[in-house]
Amino acid sequence: MIASYRFRETTRTGLVMFVTWLVVLVAVFPLFWAISTSLRDNQEVISRTPSLLPKTFTLSNYGYMLQVSNFPRQFANSTIVAVFSALSVVFFGSLGAYSLTRFKFVGQALSLRVVLLTYLFPAVLLVVPMFIILRGMGLTDSYAALIIVHTATGLPLGLWLLRAYFLSIPIELDQAAMIDGASRLSALVDVLLPQAIPGMISIFMFIFVFSWGDYLWPLILITSKSQLTLPLGIHTYMNEQGFQWGPLMAVTVVFALPVVVLFTVLQSRLVRGLGAGAGAIKF
Amino acid sequence: MQTPNSRATDVRLDHLQKLFAKDALAVDIEEMLIPAGEFVTLLGPSGCGKTTTLKLIAGLERPTHGVIFFGDRPVTEVPPGSRDIAMVFQNYALYPHMTVQDNLEYGLKKHHIPRDERQRRLAWASEMLQLQGLLKRKPRQLSGGQQQRVALGRAMVREPKAFLLDEPLSNLDARLRLLMRSELIRLHHSIGTTMIYVTHDQVEAMSMSQRIAVMRDGRVQQYDRPEAIYKYPANRFVATFIGSPTMNLYEGELTTGDGGLHFTSQGLSLRLPHSVAERLIQPEWQAVALGVRPEDIFLHIADRPTDCLVGRVIVVEELGPETLVTLETPFGEVATRVRGMQAIDFDLELGFSFDPHRLHLFSLKTGESLLRPSGPVGAPRSHQAISSGGRTLVQTTSSRTS
Numbered sequence: 001m002i003a004s005y006r007f008r009e010t011t012r013t014g015l016v017m018f019v020t021w022l023v024v025l026v027a028v029f030p031l032f033w034a035i036s037t038s039l040r041d042n043q044e045v046i047s048r049t050p051s052l053l054p055k056t057f058t059l060s061n062y063g064y065m066l067q068v069s070n071f072p073r074q075f076a077n078s079t080i081v082a083v084f085s086a087l088s089v090v091f092f093g094s095l096g097a098y099s100l101t102r103f104k105f106v107g108q109a110l111s112l113r114v115v116l117l118t119y120l121f122p123a124v125l126l127v128v129p130m131f132i133i134l135r136g137m138g139l140t141d142s143y144a145a146l147i148i149v150h151t152a153t154g155l156p157l158g159l160w161l162l163r164a165y166f167l168s169i170p171i172e173l174d175q176a177a178m179i180d181g182a183s184r185l186s187a188l189v190d191v192l193l194p195q196a197i198p199g200m201i202s203i204f205m206f207i208f209v210f211s212w213g214d215y216l217w218p219l220i221l222i223t224s225k226s227q228l229t230l231p232l233g234i235h236t237y238m239n240e241q242g243f244q245w246g247p248l249m250a251v252t253v254v255f256a257l258p259v260v261v262l263f264t265v266l267q268s269r270l271v272r273g274l275g276a277g278a279g280a281i282k283f
Numbered sequence: 284m285q286t287p288n289s290r291a292t293d294v295r296l297d298h299l300q301k302l303f304a305k306d307a308l309a310v311d312i313e314e315m316l317i318p319a320g321e322f323v324t325l326l327g328p329s330g331c332g333k334t335t336t337l338k339l340i341a342g343l344e345r346p347t348h349g350v351i352f353f354g355d356r357p358v359t360e361v362p363p364g365s366r367d368i369a370m371v372f373q374n375y376a377l378y379p380h381m382t383v384q385d386n387l388e389y390g391l392k393k394h395h396i397p398r399d400e401r402q403r404r405l406a407w408a409s410e411m412l413q414l415q416g417l418l419k420r421k422p423r424q425l426s427g428g429q430q431q432r433v434a435l436g437r438a439m440v441r442e443p444k445a446f447l448l449d450e451p452l453s454n455l456d457a458r459l460r461l462l463m464r465s466e467l468i469r470l471h472h473s474i475g476t477t478m479i480y481v482t483h484d485q486v487e488a489m490s491m492s493q494r495i496a497v498m499r500d501g502r503v504q505q506y507d508r509p510e511a512i513y514k515y516p517a518n519r520f521v522a523t524f525i526g527s528p529t530m531n532l533y534e535g536e537l538t539t540g541d542g543g544l545h546f547t548s549q550g551l552s553l554r555l556p557h558s559v560a561e562r563l564i565q566p567e568w569q570a571v572a573l574g575v576r577p578e579d580i581f582l583h584i585a586d587r588p589t590d591c592l593v594g595r596v597i598v599v600e601e602l603g604p605e606t607l608v609t610l611e612t613p614f615g616e617v618a619t620r621v622r623g624m625q626a627i628d629f630d631l632e633l634g635f636s637f638d639p640h641r642l643h644l645f646s647l648k649t650g651e652s653l654l655r656p657s658g659p660v661g662a663p664r665s666h667q668a669i670s671s672g673g674r675t676l677v678q679t680t681s682s683r684t685s
Contacts, residue, residue: 170374170376172372172373172374172376173376173378175341175343175363175370175372175376176370176372176376176377176378176437177378177389178343178362178363178364179341179342179343179363179364179366179368179369179370179390180364180369180389180390180393180437180441181364181365181390181393181394182364182389182393183364186393190378190389191378194379194380195379195380
C-alpha cells in the first residue's frame with residue numbers, strides 16, 4: 001500500500017514538474033533565442049546550421065545599435081512616456097479612488113460603471129476621435145500626446161484597482177487623522193497613501209509595461225523621427241533592404257531589459273503588498 | 284465628587300437629528316447635557332444610533348438638524364480637528380506605518396505643539412500606560428491590549444476637552460476587557476476629562492459610568508445615574524435591556540378593590556403594597572406588565588410559608604457567588620437569583636415570594652413605567668472612591684498577548 005502510494009506521489013510530482021518546465025521552456029525560448037542571436041556575427045545569424053549558443057561571441061550588434069541607429073534617443077523617449085504615463089495614472093487614480101471611497105455624490109455608482117465601459121472598448125475604436133481631439137489641441141507628435149492617451153486608456157483600470165485597494169483601508173484611519181487635526185489632504189498624504197503603496201506600485205508597473213510596449217498609439221500620433229519610441233524604432237531595422245537580424249535582436253534584448261529590472265526591483269514589495277492584502281493595513 | 288479637569292467641557296446636544304436617508308432617522312435627541320468631567324455612556328443595541336451620536340459629537344458626521352455645544356460654544360460647523368477632542372476607535376485605528384511614538388505625536392505635530400511640550404506629554408502618557416518599551420515598535424508588533432493602550436495614549440497626549448470612546452474594549456478577550464475596564468475608570472479619575480463612551484455591553488456601562496443614556500432607534504430612552512436606571516427603569520425596553528438575567532415580566536391588569544390595588548393575570552393574583560400604590564402615576568384600571576428582578580424574588584428553600592407562590596425548578600445554574608434558579612409556574616417562568624452555591628434538585632416544588640416594594644409596573648400600551656421613582660437616588664458616583672491613592676494606572680500587561 002505504502003509503496004504504491006509513494007509511487008503514485010512520485011509520479012504525480014514528476015508529471016507536474018515536467019509540464020511546468022515545458023511551459024517555462026516554451027515561454028522563455030524566444031527570449032533566449034533573441035539573446036543568443038544578438039551575440040552572433042552576421043555570418044552566423046544567416047547560417048543554415050544554427051546552433052543553440054553562438055560559436056563566436058560578439059557585441060558588434062550592440063555597438064551598431066548604439067552608434068549607427070537612433071536607439072539612445074528612442075530609449076529615452078520611451079522611458080519618458082512610460083514613466084510619466086504610469087505616474088499620472090497613479091496620481092489621478094489615487095485621487096479618484098479616494099473620492100470614490102470617501103465621499104458620497106450624485107451619480108457615483110454610474111460614473112464608476114461608465115469608466116469601466118470605456119475600458120471595455122478596443123483601443124482601435126478610439127483612434128480616430130483621439131487623433132482629431134489631439135490634433136485640434138495641437139498636441140500630435142509630442143510626448144504629451146502619448147502620455148495623455150496612455151493615461152486616458154490606463155486610468156479606468158487604475159481607478160478600479162485603487163478603489164478596491166482604498167476600500168480595504170478602514171475609514172477610521174482617516175477619521176483618526178482628521179480628529180488629530182489633519183486636513184483631508186494631509187490625512188490622505190500622511191495616513192492613507194502609505195497604506196496604498198503596494199496598490200500604487202502594481203498600477204505603476206502595469207501602466208509602465210503597457211505604455212512601454214505600446215505600438216498602436218505612437219504609430220498614429222508620432223511622425224518625426226526624433227520623437228519615435230522604441231517599439232516603432234525596432235521597425236526601422238526591418239526595411240526594404242531586408243531584416244537586420246543581429247541589431248534587431250540586440251534592440252529586442254535591451255527593450256525587454258527595463259521591464260525585467262522593474263519587476264525584479266519592485267517584485268518583493270508587490271508580492272508583499274498582494275500577499276498581505278488587507279493584512280498590510282490590518283494591525 | 285472629584286473636581287473636573289480645568290480643560291474639560293460640558294457637551295450639550297440641542298434638538299439633534301441625523302437622517303441617513305429620507306425616512307431613516309438615525310439619531311433624534313431632544314436635549315442632553317453631558318456635564319464637564321463626567322464619564323457618560325451611550326448604551327444600546329446595535330443600530331440604535333449611539334455610534335452615530337458619537338460621530339456627530341466628534342464632527343465626523345454632520346447633523347441634519349440641531350446644534351452641539353461644547354460649553355457655550357456651538358461646534359456644529361467646526362471641523363473635527365479643531366474641536367479639541369480625542370477619539371478611541373473600536374479597531375484602534377493606529378497608523379500602521381508609524382511607530383508607537385509617531386502615532387502618539389502625530390496629533391501634537393498637527394497642532395504645532397512645541398517639541399519640549401510634546402516630549403513632556405509623551406513621557407507622561409507612556410509612563411502612565413507603561414508604553415516606554417514599545418515606543419519604537421510598529422502597531423502590528425503589539426498585542427491587542429498593547430494596541431488598545433497606544434490608542435488611549437494617543438488620545439491622552441492631546442489633553443483634549445473631551446474623550447470619545449467607541450466600543451474600545453469589544454476587540455479584547457474577556458480577561459483583558461475586565462482589566463482595561465478598571466484601568467479606564469482610574470484613567471478617568473486621574474485626568475478628570477469629560478468622557479463619552481459608547482457600548483452595547485450593559486455591564487461595561489453599569490460598572491464604569493457616572494451617567495448612562497440608554498438608546499433605542501435613535502432616541503434616548505432614559506438618561507440617568509446607573510443606580511436610577513437599574514432601580515427605576517423608565518420603560519419596558521430599559522427594564523429588560525439592563526440586568527442579567529433579565530427582569531421577569533408578566534402581563535395582566537391592574538384593579539382596585541378590597542381597599543387596595545391588585546395585579547391579576549392568569550394564575551397570579553397579587554395585592555400591591557401602599558409603597559407601590561403611592562407611586563402610581565395613573566391609578567385607574569389598565570393593562571399592565573408587572574416586572575420583578577431576579578434578585579428581588581425570595582426563594583423559600585428551608586420552609587414554605589402558607590401564602591407564598593409555588594413553582595417547579597427547571598434550571599439550576601451555580602455560578603459560585605450566586606445561583607440562578609428558574610422556576611416554572613402557572614403564570615410563566617420565573618428567573619431568580621440567590622446568594623452562594625445552592626444545591627437545589629430539579630423538579631423540586633419550591634415556594635417563593637416577590638419583594639413587594641421592588642415591583643415595577645409598565646403600561647402595556649406605551650411601555651412606559653407607571654411608577655414614579657421613590658425619593659432621590661443616591662449621590663452621584665465618584666471615581667475618586669474607586670482608586671485608592673498611589674496605585675499606578677496600568678498594571679503590567681505588557682507581556683500579555685491577546
